[in-house]
Amino acid sequence: GAGVSQTPSNKVTEKGKYVELRCDPISGHTALYWYRQSLGQGPEFLIYFQGTGAADDSGLPNDRFFAVRPEGSVSTLKIQRTERGDSAVYLCASSTTGISYNEQFFGPGTRLTVL
């Protein structure tokens, strides 16, 4: 079956602009995660959804970042007033349920560049 998909694969924007990044998880996976990966670093947790609700958004850096998952499937990460420091690869992952013992399946990521 299809894996996790993310669009766009690359996004270049100017400082101050608004961007949306989309994640389509594996069908049937109730848990969805967003991570941010900077060059030479491991993925850094941003937010976790169990179903439609954001169960844990403690990793979001500030209130410019927001994510939704209105129907419990596709999720959108939204970044307002982008800054150069937001440049990174944004990874989405999903798992069957949101417990620590479940393997997470990662998407290919969206590389965001803020000029």
Added chain:
Amino acid sequence: GQQVMQIPQYQHVQEGEDFTTYCNSSTTLSNIQWYKQRPGGHPVFLIQLVKSGEVKKQKRLTFQFGEAKKNSSLHITATQTTDVGTYFCAGPQDSSYKLIFGSGTRLLVRP
């Protein structure tokens, strides 16, 4: 807060040589996961270790979870060019869904 550290940061080996990366957590872990990320790719799950002292093998890869469940290692025997990539360990924060990733060990293999 909880930290997961990996060493070395980078290793360059001749094809056929062995390779080991070490992972240390500041807290006891309920389990530890290992992921591999190829250059330009995304993390791909390799394995999960749950029990104290557990050892698991996947062909040339051997994974070990420490007795205190705070450290882990990945050993590759007789590396091949297909082993190139960055290897990450990850442990759940407070036994939750939230994975804390190490900074990874980047492996390069000279043919």
